[in-house]
Amino acid sequence: MEEYFPFIAKAFDVMQYMAWAVLFLITVWQLFRIFGGPITEAENPWQLVARSALFAFLIGYAKPIFMLTLDIARAPYTALMDLQMTAEDFTFAGLQQVINNGLVTVVSVISIVGLILMLILVISIGWNYFKLLLETVERYIVVGVLCYTSPLAFAMGGSKATNQVFKSWCRMVGSQLLLLVLNVWFLRAFNSSVGQYVINGGALSTGQGSIFLWFFCVLAFLKTAQKFDSYLAAMGLNVAQTGSSMGMEMLMAARVLSGAAGSARSAGSVFKGGATATGTGAAATGFAAGFASKFKGNSYVRDAVVEGGSRMGMGGGVGFVGRAFGGMAARNGATLTAESVASVAARAEAVSGTIAGDIADRSLGNYMPQMQGHTLKNTQITGGHISTTSTDPNGKTSSVEMYSTSQFEKPTVPHSVVTAADGSSWYQIATGEGRGVFYDVPEFTGSPAEETQVAATFPGAAEGTTLRTVGDGVIEATGENGSALWYNSAYYEEPDAPHTIMQSSNGVDWYAMQHQAEAPAFEQGEAAAAYNRAAFQNFMPGYDQQVSYVDGSERENGHFEVRHPDGSGTMFYDNARYDAPRGDYQVFEDSQGQQWIAIHGDPSVERRPVYENGKPVYDGENVKTVSVESVRYKSTPNRYGDPERRGDFEPKAPKRKR
Numbered sequence: 001m002e003e004y005f006p007f008i009a010k011a012f013d014v015m016q017y018m019a020w021a022v023l024f025l026i027t028v029w030q031l032f033r034i035f036g037g038p039i040t041e042a043e044n045p046w047q048l049v050a051r052s053a054l055f056a057f058l059i060g061y062a063k064p065i066f067m068l069t070l071d072i073a074r075a076p077y078t079a080l081m082d083l084q085m086t087a088e089d090f091t092f093a094g095l096q097q098v099i100n101n102g103l104v105t106v107v108s109v110i111s112i113v114g115l116i117l118m119l120i121l122v123i124s125i126g127w128n129y130f131k132l133l134l135e136t137v138e139r140y141i142v143v144g145v146l147c148y149t150s151p152l153a154f155a156m157g158g159s160k161a162t163n164q165v166f167k168s169w170c171r172m173v174g175s176q177l178l179l180l181v182l183n184v185w186f187l188r189a190f191n192s193s194v195g196q197y198v199i200n201g202g203a204l205s206t207g208q209g210s211i212f213l214w215f216f217c218v219l220a221f222l223k224t225a226q227k228f229d230s231y232l233a234a235m236g237l238n239v240a241q242t243g244s245s246m247g248m249e250m251l252m253a254a255r256v257l258s259g260a261a262g263s264a265r266s267a268g269s270v271f272k273g274g275a276t277a278t279g280t281g282a283a284a285t286g287f288a289a290g291f292a293s294k295f296k297g298n299s300y301v302r303d304a305v306v307e308g309g310s311r312m313g314m315g316g317g318v319g320f321v322g323r324a325f326g327g328m329a330a331r332n333g334a335t336l337t338a339e340s341v342a343s344v345a346a347r348a349e350a351v352s353g354t355i356a357g358d359i360a361d362r363s364l365g366n367y368m369p370q371m372q373g374h375t376l377k378n379t380q381i382t383g384g385h386i387s388t389t390s391t392d393p394n395g396k397t398s399s400v401e402m403y404s405t406s407q408f409e410k411p412t413v414p415h416s417v418v419t420a421a422d423g424s425s426w427y428q429i430a431t432g433e434g435r436g437v438f439y440d441v442p443e444f445t446g447s448p449a450e451e452t453q454v455a456a457t458f459p460g461a462a463e464g465t466t467l468r469t470v471g472d473g474v475i476e477a478t479g480e481n482g483s484a485l486w487y488n489s490a491y492y493e494e495p496d497a498p499h500t501i502m503q504s505s506n507g508v509d510w511y512a513m514q515h516q517a518e519a520p521a522f523e524q525g526e527a528a529a530a531y532n533r534a535a536f537q538n539f540m541p542g543y544d545q546q547v548s549y550v551d552g553s554e555r556e557n558g559h560f561e562v563r564h565p566d567g568s569g570t571m572f573y574d575n576a577r578y579d580a581p582r583g584d585y586q587v588f589e590d591s592q593g594q595q596w597i598a599i600h601g602d603p604s605v606e607r608r609p610v611y612e613n614g615k616p617v618y619d620g621e622n623v624k625t626v627s628v629e630s631v632r633y634k635s636t637p638n639r640y641g642d643p644e645r646r647g648d649f650e651p652k653a654p655k656r657k658r
Contacts, residue, residue, distance in 0.1 A: 001144035008148045012063065019059045019151035023158045027052040030159050043160050052158035062150040066173070070147075073177035080184040121215040128222040129190070135226055136183045143176050175237040179229060186225035193218055300326035301359075302340035309353020312343055336363035338421035345381050346404070346424055352383030364388060367421050368402070370428075370438070384408060384656075386426070396434030401651045402426040411654040414439065414490040414646075417507025427507075429651045430490075436472065439490035439508045443469045446478065457505055477512065481592070487511040487643045497640035498576055511643060514576040517594030519560050522552030536562060540596070542588050545570070558639070561631075567603030569631035572596040581637040601631035 002009040030048050058065065146153075146169070157166035193214075299312035304326035313323070326334075336355070341363055344352045355363070360379035364386065365372040371390065379388040384407035391397045402418070403411070405425040416428045416439055430438035441457050444450055446468030454467050461467075461477070468476045473491030477484055486502060487495070489509040498514040520539050522532045532550035537543075549563040558574035575587065575595040586598040607625040610617045617624045 001141075001148070005144075008144075012148055012151075015149060016059055016062065016151045019062075019155040020056060022152065023052060023056055023059065023155040026155070026159050026162055030161065048159060055154050055157040058157070059151045059154045062154055063147065066147045066150050069173065070143075070177070073181060076181050077184055080181065080188060083188070117212070121212075121219065125215065125219055125222065128219060128226070132186070132190075132222055132225050136187065139176065139179050139183060139229070143173075143180060146173055146176065171237065175232055178237070179232065182228060186221075186228070190218065190221060190225070193221070298326070298329075298334065298337055298340055301329050301334050302326070302336055302343065302355075305330050305336075305357065305359050306344060306353040306355055309344060309347070309351060312340065330359045333362070335359065335366060338367045341367035341381060342420070342422040342424075344383065345386060345420070346422060347383045348407070349383035349385070355379075355381040361388070368418065368426075369421065370418050371400075390430075390434065392434050392437055394434070396432075396437075398430045398432035398434035398438070399651065400438065401429045401653070403429075403654055406657075408654045408656055411652065413649055413652050414509070415507065416490075427654065431648055431651050435490065435648075439488060439506075440473075441475075441504050441506070441508075444475065445469075446476070458502055458510075459505060460502055475510070479515075482515045482518065484513045484515045486513070489646075491646055492643040493646050495640070495643040496579070497643075515594070516558065516576045517574040517590060517592070517596060519552060519555040519572070519590075522550050522555065522560070524553070539590055540572075540588055541591060543570075543598075563631070567629060567631070569601045569603075569633075571599050571601065571633060571636075573599070573637050578637040578639055581635040583635040585635075585637075597637055599633055599635060599637070601633040604630050604632040606630045 027048060030043060031045055034045055150169075153166055153169035156162040156169070300323050303311045303313050304323045336359060341355065344355050345367065356379065360381055361376040364376055364379050364381065365374070367381075368386070371388070373393060375391040376388045377391075380386070384404040386402040388400050389397065390400050403426060405417070405427060408427060411427050411429060413429060416430075418426050418428045420426060428438055442453060444454065444467035446466050448466055450466070451464075454461055454465060455463075458465075458467075462479050465477055465479045467486075468478070470476050470485070473488030475486045477486050487510065489511060492511065495511055495513070499511045500514075502510040502512040504510060520535045522528070522535060529549055532552070533547050536547055536550050546565055547562045548565045551561045551563070554560060558577040559572060561569055561571045563569045572588070573596060575597055578597060580597060581599065584600070586600075588596050588598050590596060606628050608628050610624045610626055
């Protein structure tokens, strides 16, 4: 009830407040009558106040009390529903077999009267079965109404003068719950009857009986099931009278028979079947095919809200009425299915039409699953292009533009690739403070157990790569060559430093920085000179100049220096952290495959001040200096900066494909 009629759940509180108000008025009026003395036959005021207080409390728990009663009735209901039946049990398609058996019986007696009687009985059984289903649903609805209006019934229990209303309501609830249980009994009994006798043509276990007798019995059974609420009422139970009259049934049978037997039109033409099809079977087939092709999911709702474009539903007067009701549904909260949205979004712009307004806001999530959970507004859907404004659960707003990959070139701005419900691919461009949710990937911890998730998120990542999220749009990737940072292109501008483009499964580009080279941990002091030279030769096997000294004090900053016996030197800079300088330089590859920029320096002598205890030493009025052998380098490379944070960007539309 709450899913099909959401209003009643919200209106239940109003029912409770109205019930308290009615109970209060009844109590006040009964207390006022006490002043009339014996002539008013007023009830005891203390009993009146106590009863009113009790029922005021019950009004607050009216729904839980009703649900408790419903749980009691659920036991026999569930037992009947779960009762196992044989494999021959009924599906409504079994009536076709009944018809066939009946026709065979009729043909065997060669009686045109039997044929007409058979058709009438088959139509009557089918029609009464659907009437019983409708009446069963009506009885369910009555129980739902009794539940959600129960506070008003409890309001009647506070006074003796109105207590009979409350008692009648209680009897009706019990009667309706009994009727719900009997609904299952009748429906399953009918189903088992069709399954049992459909094969043997209605014959009994004794071999007696016929298909006609079975038809009459089943039809009478369905009639009894429909009128059983009247039988219960005759026994004194308060049940709601549901169901319709026999007039509609007779009209239905007459129309079908006249359409099947008319000389001017065949059954196929009655049901809009194929021109060459004949007979009731062909008519049914043509009707089903035409119905399936014309009456697609909420096609009239779609036609009522699309400006321009072709229609999905039937045309003519039927289509006009359908679109009128579709417009009413759209104004009262209906949504479009993914198929209806696709009928506009997947077409060319010139013939697609446009969906906009509240129904577009409600329906886009059916077509674009990634938009579910977002509050949308200003949505506009047309051929190959969808735009909307999204607010995520955290309250962040972003503007989202989507372009069909089959109709548009790849955008030049950051974007992701999403898949719609119909399997089509779309470029998605999001801007604004909440845009990150449309570009982000799952958060990683660096655990090797996430290998499957890493491979699914970044199909191009090397096997064995582990990822760890270190910030918004920043991931640290660790592999056999070391660690490097990956930057999301939606958050950061493309860096100058060496990098590759790594694409995630959602189509977002990530700037994968080149792994930084790492020099050996050279020892300090003259005593470690021989060790450092050997370590350097192993680390840089392609460097053939003789080395006398290695200074690794700046290795953490990506560079170190070696000295030669002639006083010259060479400074090595990590190619991943430093830009190539102007002038002469060489590039060497270390034992790990990383490249280093080598800049040669000439020997020189520098005058450096002498310090003692942190203070300069003076020789008279001048600072005392000492000559120090040094190396002069003609150029120094510039260190690459970190990628710059990208500001909000314009959602530049891509070019349409020709």
